[in-house]
Amino acid sequence: MNARWANAWRGGTLGVALVLALLVFRFWFSAVLPMTGDEAYFVLWGEHPAGGYYDHPPMVGWWLTALLQASRAEWFLRLPAVLLPGALALVAWQLARPLGSERARLAAMLVLLQPASVWNVLITTDTPVILFSVLAVGAYVAALRARNPPRALLWQGVAGLLLGGAFLGKYFAALLGVGILAHVLLARRDRGRWAGFAVLVLAALPAPIYNLWWNNGHCWVNVLFNFVNRTADAGFQAENPPLYFVCLAYLATPWLLIALWRQRAALRAAAQRADVGAVLWLAGVPLLLLFLLSFEKSVGLHWLASFTPLLAAIGAMALPLANVARLLRWSALFAVAHVLLIGVICTLPLETWRNSSAYDGIVLTVRADELLARLQPWADDYLFATDGYSPAATLAYHARRPFAVFGEGSYHARQDDFLTDWRVHDGGRVLILRKSEPAADEYAPYFERIALQHVDLHGVRYTLVLGEGFRYAAYRDGVLTRVRDRFYRAPAWLPRRADSPCEFCMRYFPDDTGGMLPLKPR
Template sequence: MKDLRRLWTLSLIFKLVLAALIPLSADEAYYWVWSQRLQLSYFDHPPMVAWLFSLGSFLEPLLHAVRWPSVILGHLTILVWYFILKDRVSLEKFKIWIYLVLFSPLLGFGSLIVTPDVPVVFFWSLSMYFALQALETKKISSYVALGSALGLGFCSKYHIVLFVPCLLIYLLAEKKWREVRWTGVLLTIITGLIFCAPVLVWNLQNDFQSFRFQLNHGLEKSVYNPEWTVSYLLGQVLIIFPLVFWAALRAKVPTNMRWLYYFAWGPILFFFATSFRALVEANWPIIAYPAVLALALFYPRIETWLKYYIGFWGLIVTVVVATLFIPQLRNLNSKVREPYDFQNLSAVAKEVSPLYASSYQMAASLWYFSKVPTFKLKDISRFDFFDTLPEAMPTGNKFYLVKRETNGLPAWVSEQQWQMKEIKKISPDFVLLEFTR
């Protein structure tokens, strides 16, 4: 037990140090901007990710430590699973599970990046703990806690709704209905609605924009492309790791742990089904991964295979971390290089005003790195949070725009007869423009 505490603590410290050193990605900067304009919810996602950034606002002078509340919450997921598994597996097996999580590209290193995935995995795991407690002890308090966790999970990411069908199918298939206390179920529903009220109220006030956007985002295409399904399946096998995926697939769990099958494979199969309708992003089934890794513990060779898993993902993480100190390595991947590009570009936000950007990623990054409010120019790209802000439309007779040279302009620029002049090329990719009328 002492070894587990040391492993948990040291890995948390390691995460906090790295989180403070690595510049915020463009999407993280976007969520950080939300924390500068706190709302009940947002067009793109529920509000939890903005709330976490807001909690860390006092840490901003410490490099990028504004991430720390999210990193700590993500690391607490391990603690939740300790309470789920402590009476069901040996400490040695749980130690293997911790290593599987710490070296997982999304649950481990990926949990340093502040996205809606971090809190939804935590609240999904917490919901699982309370659901099992409710079935085993039949305590009303467990049902109330389950509703609270589900509600907060809905404030994190809408994918938490998959918890309900996974649980219902488990209860039906395993004939567990007699263990359900129906008064408790009513309290779960009421508590859940209370805790997800911010999202419900915001959507009621905004014509259900967020719900409709996410539904269309996940089921948007009418013509099937086989590449969606193939890329989804290959992506899941790679992220989970082929040997671990095989171990989870072949694992035989005790009767009292058959719920793992439903919470591990349920979300993965759901998104497999949706891959016949639209492209599925690789991280969407992340809620299933803790249970998938728990399934793998019951395959005899998992301890032997662990070294290959750690070696492969450990090498990838080492290369990514090395980009902090070896700038040349950043060219290996555009997503790794992007935060550094935007950080260098942010100097322009202090040179001209009012400054606009051509994408939410660029606008948010310039705002975060310069601490000068920078907005995306209205309608220059797909609708997002910036388009809801009055500042997205210039009100004076002059404004500046930084954009990639290949990006176009919104129709209203020519309709309102703005005159454009190129001020300078900032790099081979970016150009600064001045508009007057």
């Protein structure tokens, strides 16, 4: 039996069957998984096309704008994420192909069987970052392998364009740029390295220049979010560096990391090849920088996902073939375990999670249509709102109508600051859906009259705050002023364009000089 199984692996029959089964699973999972709050928030971006957004550069919003022209079905909007592992596997195959067809096949299979390739069907800002980053590595290595200078420069330009595309997904794509610079400075000795690097930089530069131009005319919102607002709580926490290694081991798989460490002599020998060494540098430098960052901030799984497919490619390119085949078998078992676990979870009744602290959010996500049906008596007369971005985005996606965020909210996901103009609702009615009972006087300053009602759904009691006679002036002074002071105060080193002041500040505080205020100590 073991011999037949091994022969099936070597012949590729079992591998092809497993890949096809995983693809079917991913399409099924993308269809049955309810739209998550983060995804619904990015769909909101797509529904309001713009040159940029509050949290990040605009790439996933642009993708969703295009997809929404055809369908709003979850499985369709998630198509880029569903098909992403196939693209990553093709790059891994291309990276390993000069070392033999067997290594190329194993490289592609290792990528397809990594945990994120099994379960991650979510369409988020990470989807374009992962795609363009790995494609950029493939183009950079193709430049190193090119046999004539013009072709090498062409591939360097392609790598730069792809790196720019990754940057327009998320800022941390710049870590790959640092990896490329480190490789050029410290590893390469060929005569064409600086000309190629110059072409790469020139091709990549339009993306960050565009992003800076857009931010300069829009309150510097995603610069403030990424480098000021979300770093306020940064500081050393003893659990973060170990957690980094746990996340890395999970995404790359522990057996791959162990094999790379045990076979480090083989890895060093393989890295003498320019192409293998380049992949090692372009994966290793960003991962090292993220490890150093973990001493100041928690590094999540999604931050590592752009580089763990490269580790799989390195393993297939450098390790003995027998070792890689064993790794593949372990990864296949791990993938099957994920599929079975997810299948079981999806069949469990909703009430299974009743004792979870997240149960109210689970019900809101999974039974959004039922909750919206309970809100219909107020649909014509009230502005619907929640007290957080995730439920607001989720309900807006299912209702196909706006859900505002009432209150200060968090530093995350503040796109509603630009979508909802509270001035036009002065004197109007607002329904605020909450997962918890509000304090008695929490909303009193902002309405002439308030009534509370409750909606019981699958064991969760949601509170409806029915406010009449909205007092915009009180809301501006009590809430929007805090929002301005906390999220829209720019450091002095950020330039201000007199012809394009901060939209949020000018809307509610037109007397502020230039629409932006200096940063206050926190």
